[in-house]
Structures are given as structure tokens and as C-alpha cells.
Amino acid sequence: MNNEAAIAYFSMEIGLSNDIPTYSGGLGILAGDTIKSSADLEIPIVAVTLISKKGFFSQDINNEGKQIEHAVDWDPSRFMVRLPKKVEVQVEGRSVFLQAWCYTVRSIAGGEVDVLYLDTDVEENTKEDREITDVLYGGDMQYRLKQEIILGIGGVRMLRALGYHIKKYHMNEGHASLLTLELLLLYKRDVESVWDENWIWDADRVKDLCVFTTHTPIEAGHDRFSYDLVQKVLGEIIPLEVLKRFGGKQYLNMTLLALNLSNYVNGVAKKHGEVSKNLFPGYEIHAITNGVHSFTWTCESFKRLYDKYIPGWANEPELLVRTEIIPDEEVWEAHIQAKSELVDYVKKVTDIKMSPDVLTIGFARRFTSYKRADLMFFDLKRFLKVCEKGRVQIIYSGKAHPKDTPGKDIIKKIVEIAKAINDNVTIVFIKNYCIEVALKLVSGVDIWLNTPLRPREASGTSGMKAVHNGVINFSILDGWWIEGHIEGVTGWSIGPKPVESSLIPVSDATDAEDLYYKLENLIIPMYYNDRGQxxxxxxNSISKLAYYFNTNRMMRRYVTEAYLR
Structure with a gap:
């Protein structure tokens, strides 16, 4: 363990590998990629998260398409070291103790980053308190607030107990924003001030320490807690009126708390920065577009290809701009290898036979209404007519939150449609989406489909993973795709230009018709009739997109624009 870290990176979820199921989706995978690139670049970072001993959940899909959730029991001691220090926080007026596990991410370039997993499953705690860090995003609002106390307040105390000297605290989403209150308390103790006009000065000192990245324009993505609940669970660690000044008058808004106590705030794509300014007027919100960890999200056949023609690409992914030097036939051969492996995997887990010769569309992400996973079937007759132009097969994967009934209904609808049209189009749903499945999909399909309601996609990183493997994006112009899209050159758009900066209604019919038109008249004909194009x-997807949309570039920007401020 290295105590030299100067940056503390807090995230409720971090996705590093299948074996450590402490992530639910894109936010956690981004956090994992951020840590891996920090190791590559030898940035002095330590990460803080929760242990989530029962994971998010393991997904099963029954014959009717119903999602069934199972707890994931895993043993942290197989992968990480339990540290000797314990710290204490107050929850509902009683002492709750927490320990930390340390997992070290090691780069192929030699850099290392420690990840601290906070855990309340210690003998000093009651059974109820031992379960606080069990389930990622589990339980009710009271459970969630307890988790955020452990992450934010407990995380700062653990770093201090372990001897870290932190110069910046980076909050990856608002889940960790209670750390700002702990910092306020620390500086109040330093100056021995009462809670009077001095709190303004203390706040400025805290702001200089804090960086906040917001990831969502969706209301549900911003945690809000009633002040009755806050006083019951957290107590009055700072005067309520002071807390309301920072966190909101009517309820504690964790995003607002972070906004008011951070000196640098950013969205995760240029468009998302604009949307966030509209959502939170009066705040200076920058934009640093997300990326993905290039080495992690490149399949083996393309790794070999890049090693052969672009040595050094793994640590300097900007070198992928030179992809033009790779012979076309070798690019296609690498793609067919990845596609054949995907087809074999589908047969193994679903017993459904697919062909590597058929145009294959992939859609995999969190299943929630605004992602519109079923947009392709908006007009089922029209879709089937399009598929007469050339054979198409589709692979779906993804989880709906256990409490997201509309999201679960979309999964069920897709499973039902797959059965209804299986004589015309092969559609499979791969259950239990995870890092391993994601890599197979983003490298093995031909087209990566993304159909969110504009402008609700903050960034979207799965399409960035696809381009590292030469897979072409076909997407709504939202999030990162606004920056990456060149029509017909790096992929295709769906629907009109992105002019919205607020959550106005969007026409499913208009977007679906554009999807059908381009699939029928551009994509299918090119795939079957113009292999060279x-x-x-x-x-182009690799040389114009993968070279830029990676976390090495992203982290260099965080260092120069956020951490060194």
C-alpha cells in the first residue's frame, strides 16, 4: 500500500473485474477505467468505494422474459488485503465501525493505484449495521443514506487513519458528497471557530479541496433526502441551517451539496456540460468528455493487430490514429475472429445458433425507459420489411434495477418479440451482463446501437469500447456521439440534430423511421455489397475515435484542469 497519494477518488461503485462485483453499470466501469489509466500514467491517486459484499445482483431471465434477481456472495479475502485500521462514524445516534480492504491496480507500465473498499461487517457492529455495505444501491432511502455516510464521512476518516495526505477530493457523482461535511468539520476544528460567519471562510477552504463530476441529467440520478430522515440518520453534525445553505432548502440534494462545496465541477461530455448548466443555472460547469481504458476494452485479436503495426498503443492510445497503415484484410480477419468467438459464446449460453456471416447488431446497457431498448421494434412490420433487404441478427444484454418495473417490462417485451419473429430475425438476450460479456459484445458485433431519449445520455461509454475493436456506432446524437460522429465516416446518427438543452419530449416515431431508413438503405447494403467501404x-472508427475517447486522455485533462487548480 502506498500512502503517497495526493488525489482521493470517491465513487459509490467501481468496476475492475468480474471477480469483484462492486459495480452496476457505466458509472462503475468508468471509475474502474479511470483508476487503470491513473496507474498507467502514474497519477498519485487512491480510490475509495464500498465493498458491496452481495454485489448489485446476479440476473436470471425466465422463459416469459421476467428478470429474477439473486444476491452475489463473494469473498473479498480472495482478491484483496484487509487493513488493520478501523474508524467510527455516527449513524442514528450510535457508533458504527468500519474497516477497509485494499486492492492494488497494477498497470502493465508499472504504475500502481490502491483502491480502498469500506466495510461495516465488523464484530463491533449490530447485525443491521454490519449489512450497511452489503448491497450496492439496495434497500430504501434510509439504507442509501447510511451507505453515503459510510462512503463520504467514513472514507475521509479512513484515509486520515491510514496516513494519506490528500490535496484534492474527487467526487464521482453526488453519492460521496457528505465528505464535504467531514472536511468542514475538520477545518472548523483547525480554527476552533463557532458556527458563525467563519463557516463562509471554512467553506472556501473546503471548495479548494474538492472536484465534482456529475454524470446524469436524469432526476432519479440526483439523490435527495428529507431533512427529517437526515436528522434521524446523520444527526446534526453541522447546524441544520448551514446544511440547508449548501444542500438545498426543502431537502438535502447531494448534487447541490457537491456543487456548492467544489471549486471545479464538470459534466462528462460537451453536450452534458450544457445540459447540466441548464439544470443547475448559476453554476460554472465545465466538460471533460469520458473515455474508456483502451487495453481493457480491446479484444485479443485486435490487441495482436495493434501490437504488430502500432507498438506502444496500450500506454499511448493516441497512437491508434495510425490505424490506416493496417491492411484491410487483417482488420477484417481480426473482426471475424472476435465475431466467431461471440457467436460461439451465444450458442454456449443460449443454445441459439447465429452466423458470423450475418450483419449483427448489439445493444447492451442498463435497461431503463429513457434508453429505449425497444425502439427498433416501434413499428414491427416496418422493421421486418427492412430485414428483407439483408439478413440481420440482434444481441441484447443488460440489467434493470430491481425496483425499475418499466425497465423490466422492456426486457420482457424484447424476449416476447424474439420468440414471435424468430422465423425471420434471430434475436437473443444474454442474461447477467458483466465486464466479460460486455467485452465479447463490443468486439464481436458489427453495429453498436444506442437509442436514448435526447438529451438524457450524459456520455455513454459502451460505444467508445466498440470503436476500439472496429465496431461501428449507429446512435442517437447525444452524449459523446455528438463529438465522435461524422455521418457515414465514423458511423451513423439516428434522428435529428441535437438542439435540446432541457428534457423536452422526443418523437419515438421520427427516430424509429430514421433508424429504419438508414438500416435499410445504407447499412445493410454496405455490409453485404461493399466490404471495402x-x-x-x-x-475510421479506430483512428478518428479510439485514439481520443480513452481514459488516458481524459485523466490528463483532469490533472491539468481540475487537480492542479
């Missing part, structure tokens, strides 16, 4: 778009 298809490969050119694949190579």
Missing part, C-alpha cells in the same frame, strides 16, 4: 468505416 465497410472496412474503411471500421478503420
Amino acid at each position: 465497410w472496412i474503411r468505416v471500421m478503420k
Whole structure:
């Protein structure tokens, strides 16, 4: 363990590998990629998260398409070291103790980053308190607030107990924003002030320490707690009127708390920065577009190809701009290898036979209404007519939150449609989406589909993973795709230009018709009749997109624009 870290990176979820199921989706995977690139670049960071001993959940899908959730029991001691220090926080007026497990991320370049997993499953605690860090995003609002106390307040105390000297605290989403209150308390103790006009000065000192990244324009993505609940669970660690000044008058808004106590705030794409300014007027909100960890999200066949023609790409992914030097036939051969492996995997887990010769569309992400996973079937007759132009097969995967009934209904609808049209189009749903499945999908399909309601997609990183493997994006112009899209050159758009900066209604019919038109008249004909042009778009995806949309570039920007301020 290295106590030299100067940056503390707090995230409720972190996704590093299948074996450590402490993530639910894109936010956690981004956090994992951020840590891996920090190790590559030897940035002095320590990460703080929760142990989530029962994970998010393991997903099963029954014959009717109903999602069934199972707890994931895993043993942290197989992968990480339990540290000897314990710290204490107050929850509902009683002492709750927590320990930390340390997992070290090691880069192929030699850098290392420690990840601290906070855990309340210690003998000093009651059974109820031992379960606080069990389930990621589990339980009710009271459970969630307890988790955020452990992450924010407990995380700062653990770092101090372990001897870390932190110069910046980076909150990846608002879940960790209670750390700002702990910092206020620390500086109040330093100056021995009462809670009077001095709190303004203390707040400025805290702001200089804090960086906040907001990830969502969706209301549900911003945690809000009633002050009755806050006083019951957290107590009055700072005067209520002071807390309301920072966190909101009517309820404690964790995003607002972070906004008011951070000197640098950013969204995760240029468009998302604009949307966030509209959502939170009066705040200076920057934009640093997300990326993905290039080495993690490149499949083996393309790794070999890049090693052969672009040595050094793994640590300097900007070198992928030179992809044009790779012969077309070798790009296609690498793609077919990945596609064949995916087809074999589908047969193994679903017993459904797919062909590597058929145009394959992939859609995999969190299943929630605004992602519109079923947009392709908006007009089922029209869709089937499009597929007469050339054979199409579709692979779906993804989880709906256990409490998201509309999201679960979309999964059920897709499973039902797959059965209804299986004589015309092969559609499979791969259950229990995870890092391993994601890599197979983003490298093995031909087209990566994304159909969110504009402008609700803050960034979207799965499409960035796809381009590292020469897979072509076909997406709504939202999030990162606004920056990455060149029509017909790096992929295709769906629907009108992105002019919205607020959550106005969007026409499913308009977007679906554009999807059908381009699939029928551009994508299917090019795939089956112009292999040379298809490969050119694949190579453009790599050279014009993968070289830039990676977390190495992203972290360099965080260092120069946020951490060194």
C-alpha cells in the first residue's frame, strides 16, 4: 500500500473485474477505467468505494422474459488485503465501525493505484449495521443514506487513519458528497471557530479541496433526502441551517451539496456540460468528455493487430490514429475472429445458433425507459420489411434495477418479440451482463446501437469500447456521439440534430423511421455489397475515435484542469 497519494477518488461503485462485483453499470466501469489509466500514467491517486459484499445482483431471465434477481456472495479475502485500521462514524445516534480492504491496480507500465473498499461487517457492529455495505444501491432511502455516510464521512476518516495526505477530493457523482461535511468539520476544528460567519471562510477552504463530476441529467440520478430522515440518520453534525445553505432548502440534494462545496465541477461530455448548466443555472460547469481504458476494452485479436503495426498503443492510445497503415484484410480477419468467438459464446449460453456471416447488431446497457431498448421494434412490420433487404441478427444484454418495473417490462417485451419473429430475425438476450460479456459484445458485433431519449445520455461509454475493436456506432446524437460522429465516416446518427438543452419530449416515431431508413438503405447494403467501404468505416472508427475517447486522455485533462487548480 502506498500512502503517497495526493488525489482521493470517491465513487459509490467501481468496476475492475468480474471477480469483484462492486459495480452496476457505466458509472462503475468508468471509475474502474479511470483508476487503470491513473496507474498507467502514474497519477498519485487512491480510490475509495464500498465493498458491496452481495454485489448489485446476479440476473436470471425466465422463459416469459421476467428478470429474477439473486444476491452475489463473494469473498473479498480472495482478491484483496484487509487493513488493520478501523474508524467510527455516527449513524442514528450510535457508533458504527468500519474497516477497509485494499486492492492494488497494477498497470502493465508499472504504475500502481490502491483502491480502498469500506466495510461495516465488523464484530463491533449490530447485525443491521454490519449489512450497511452489503448491497450496492439496495434497500430504501434510509439504507442509501447510511451507505453515503459510510462512503463520504467514513472514507475521509479512513484515509486520515491510514496516513494519506490528500490535496484534492474527487467526487464521482453526488453519492460521496457528505465528505464535504467531514472536511468542514475538520477545518472548523483547525480554527476552533463557532458556527458563525467563519463557516463562509471554512467553506472556501473546503471548495479548494474538492472536484465534482456529475454524470446524469436524469432526476432519479440526483439523490435527495428529507431533512427529517437526515436528522434521524446523520444527526446534526453541522447546524441544520448551514446544511440547508449548501444542500438545498426543502431537502438535502447531494448534487447541490457537491456543487456548492467544489471549486471545479464538470459534466462528462460537451453536450452534458450544457445540459447540466441548464439544470443547475448559476453554476460554472465545465466538460471533460469520458473515455474508456483502451487495453481493457480491446479484444485479443485486435490487441495482436495493434501490437504488430502500432507498438506502444496500450500506454499511448493516441497512437491508434495510425490505424490506416493496417491492411484491410487483417482488420477484417481480426473482426471475424472476435465475431466467431461471440457467436460461439451465444450458442454456449443460449443454445441459439447465429452466423458470423450475418450483419449483427448489439445493444447492451442498463435497461431503463429513457434508453429505449425497444425502439427498433416501434413499428414491427416496418422493421421486418427492412430485414428483407439483408439478413440481420440482434444481441441484447443488460440489467434493470430491481425496483425499475418499466425497465423490466422492456426486457420482457424484447424476449416476447424474439420468440414471435424468430422465423425471420434471430434475436437473443444474454442474461447477467458483466465486464466479460460486455467485452465479447463490443468486439464481436458489427453495429453498436444506442437509442436514448435526447438529451438524457450524459456520455455513454459502451460505444467508445466498440470503436476500439472496429465496431461501428449507429446512435442517437447525444452524449459523446455528438463529438465522435461524422455521418457515414465514423458511423451513423439516428434522428435529428441535437438542439435540446432541457428534457423536452422526443418523437419515438421520427427516430424509429430514421433508424429504419438508414438500416435499410445504407447499412445493410454496405455490409453485404461493399466490404471495402465497410472496412474503411471500421478503420475510421479506430483512428478518428479510439485514439481520443480513452481514459488516458481524459485523466490528463483532469490533472491539468481540475487537480492542479
